[in-house]
Amino acid sequence: MSYKVIVDSCGELTEEMKKSGCFETASLKIEVAGQQIVDDETFDQGEFLKLVAASPECPKSSCPSPERYMEGFHCDADHVYAVTLSSELSGSYNSALLGKNLYCEEYGEKDIYVFNSRSASVGETLIALKIAECEEKGMSFQDVIDTVEEYIAEQDTYFVLETLETLRKNGRLTGLKAIVATALNIKPVMGATAEGTICQLGQARGIKKALVKMVDEIARRLKEPGRKILAISHCNCPERARQVKEMILEKADFRDVIIVDTAGISSMYASDGGVIVVV
Structure with missing residues (x-):
């Protein structure tokens, strides 16, 4: 068939x-700085991130x-x-x-x-x-x-982002208590609930420590990794994604590993430097 x-x-x-x-x-589709961008093969991540950085308004999607x-x-x-x-x-x-x-x-x-x-x-x-x-x-x-x-x-989803502002301003963090502590450089470790809403799993000071904490959380929850694919997506930070992969592989062996750069919608929400892991 x-x-x-x-x-x-x-x-x-x-x-x-x-x-x-x-x-x-x-x-x-994404709307940012008065422009409408179709999230297809024409999407230019670099140009998009520049538009977002220069715009006082939060990007929105349809x-x-x-x-x-x-x-x-x-x-x-x-x-x-x-x-x-x-x-x-x-x-x-x-x-x-x-x-x-x-x-x-x-x-x-x-x-x-x-x-x-x-x-x-x-x-x-x-x-x-x-x-x-x-x-x-x-x-x-x-x-x-x-x-x-x-x-x-x-399936389990985890992510660490440089900023949660786009998620927050678009109402995707509804139900979460305040977790923004920019002055202290606190980076939350986030995940998805069984229903598909966003939840906080932990936090750390600085992106490097947050990524380590995320990896520890993945290892703690992981079951039967040998039959699973480890998948990592990143927004404009391939070296950071590679480091996360290596940290995870030090703790478990997987059937396969996939690393991809985020497309339009994922780039919009992950923001520059965000890393998403799914197992």
């Missing part, structure tokens, strides 16, 4: 995924339309999946569900399923790869859904 995986653009596709022909990106998802579902593949940002952080999931309904009303029933990643960035990447792995094994459509939903439930 043929398959297709649509990933909203908060999830980064590796070069191998782009070449496979099985993955497609549904682009979100999710793909239901019609965009409907268009993606309209294809020759027998099984079609969508992977979206956590529904607690974006309207992308609900937009994809509506796109599925619109498709079925227009063209009839088809095997389409929308996964709420309960994560973001490279977490979505891992979910898309898991779908492909299950499909390549010849699993039935329902077995793929069940296996991947179980995988999502076991």
Whole structure:
């Protein structure tokens, strides 16, 4: 059976995924300094970060339309999946569900399923790869859904950012007590709850100590790393991402390791220097 995986653009596709022909990106849009930027292959991270740094206003994002998802579902593949940002952080999931309904009303029933990643960035990447792995094994459509939903439930997301201002100003830290202590250079270690909201796991003074604390937290929670892929995304800091990888690999061995640079939406929220880890 043929398959297709649509990933909203908060999830980064590796070069191998782009070449496979099985993955497609549904682009979100970013508005900053009076400009609208489409988060697709034309996104220029360097220019974007300069715009953000120069703008007094916080960048904002908008999710793909239901019609965009409907268009993606309209294809020759027998099984079609969508992977979206956590529904607690974006309207992308609900937009994809509506796109599925619109498709079925227009063209009839088809095997389409929308996964709420309960994560973001490279977490979505891992979910898309898991779908492909299950499909390549010849699993039935329902077995793929069940296996991947179980995988999502076991997945853990961690991140350390230079600043949480974009997340805060866009209302993505709702429910968290005040954690900003810029004068003391306090950097929170953040994660995702089982529901896909953002939570604080700890904090440290300075980015280096915060990254060490994040790695310790990953090691403490890690189960069966040998069957997992370690995935790291970074916003314009490849050396920092490499150091995090080495620190984690000193504590555990993984089936594989992926490092990607953040695309548009992840760059917007991670900000310059942010690191995201998903296992």
